[in-house]
Amino acid sequence: MERVLQVLNQMQADGVVEEYAIGGGIAAIYYIEPYDTKDLDIFIPVSAVAVGKAGLLSLEPIYSYLKNLGYPAVKEGVLIEDWLVQFIPASETTQEGALKNARSAKYGNTETRIFSPEWLAAELLRSGRLKDYARVEALINSGKLDMKTFLGIVKKHGLSDKWNRFLNKLEP
Amino acid sequence: MNTPDFDLSKMTVEDLFRAKEARRKRLADLPFEEKIEIVKQLQELSRALKPIRETNRAKRAAGKVEIRIKTK
Numbered sequence: 104m105e106r107v108l109q110v111l112n113q114m115q116a117d118g119v120v121e122e123y124a125i126g127g128g129i130a131a132i133y134y135i136e137p138y139d140t141k142d143l144d145i146f147i148p149v150s151a152v153a154v155g156k157a158g159l160l161s162l163e164p165i166y167s168y169l170k171n172l173g174y175p176a177v178k179e180g181v182l183i184e185d186w187l188v189q190f191i192p193a194s195e196t197t198q199e200g201a202l203k204n205a206r207s208a209k210y211g212n213t214e215t216r217i218f219s220p221e222w223l224a225a226e227l228l229r230s231g232r233l234k235d236y237a238r239v240e241a242l243i244n245s246g247k248l249d250m251k252t253f254l255g256i257v258k259k260h261g262l263s264d265k266w267n268r269f270l271n272k273l274e275p
Numbered sequence: 276m277n278t279p280d281f282d283l284s285k286m287t288v289e290d291l292f293r294a295k296e297a298r299r300k301r302l303a304d305l306p307f308e309e310k311i312e313i314v315k316q317l318q319e320l321s322r323a324l325k326p327i328r329e330t331n332r333a334k335r336a337a338g339k340v341e342i343r344i345k346t347k
Binding site: 104129132133134135136137138139140141208209210211241245 | 305310314
């Protein structure tokens with residue numbers, strides 16, 4: 104994992120992307136107990152992959168940069184040191200916010216950025232799958248999430264209905 | 276990671292839930308690097324189980340599942 108983060112940091116230093124942050128399952132594991140997850144979700148600004156004025160997105164610059172380093176594209180991502188890394192353009196407002204407000208973290212001696220628990224929970228709530236709801240619950244129960252900040256994000260990003268549905272699912 | 280010995284016969288359901296919650300909290304408080312090591316072990320386990328799961332899935336799809344009911 105440390106080598107993967109070093110590759111991503113190098114990619115950023117070389118100007119392929121201006122910033123990145125870890126989201127998804129690995130970000131959740133940073134705060135809660137570990138569970139089986141297959142890939143590493145890396146969120147990047149849409150501007151890094153936008154082509155032309157029509158709003159088309161292409162991950163080609165990232166894929167070719169990594170291919171030159173010997174990391175091939177497989178399935179829906181790139182295999183870097185045994186990790187399937189998925190690059191996700193932050194197209195939803197919660198993803199944009201999560202990327203912008205990502206916090207610094209360290210893995211071994213390597214610096215990285217990772218979604219904060221509040222933004223991660225908001226993005227999982229937006230995503231809305233059952234497993235996402237389970238992680239929202241785990242994040243809340245972890246005590247590492249500031250509820251006031253989280254609920255502020257929920258309200259600001261129009262997730263109140265989803266939040267109410269989530270609460271209804273929790274009721275016995 | 277040592278787990279204390281539990282006498283299951285003396286445990287209530289509440290004790291089990293408490294123990295499970297304590298384990299969850301202990302795991303959540305591990306350093307990130309240790310958590311990723313656990314994830315890698317879980318990935319390996321999942322890979323090892325994949326052919327068995329696929330065989331079972333194929334059997335279920337074909338309706339070849341044998342259900343044994345123990346009566347005595």
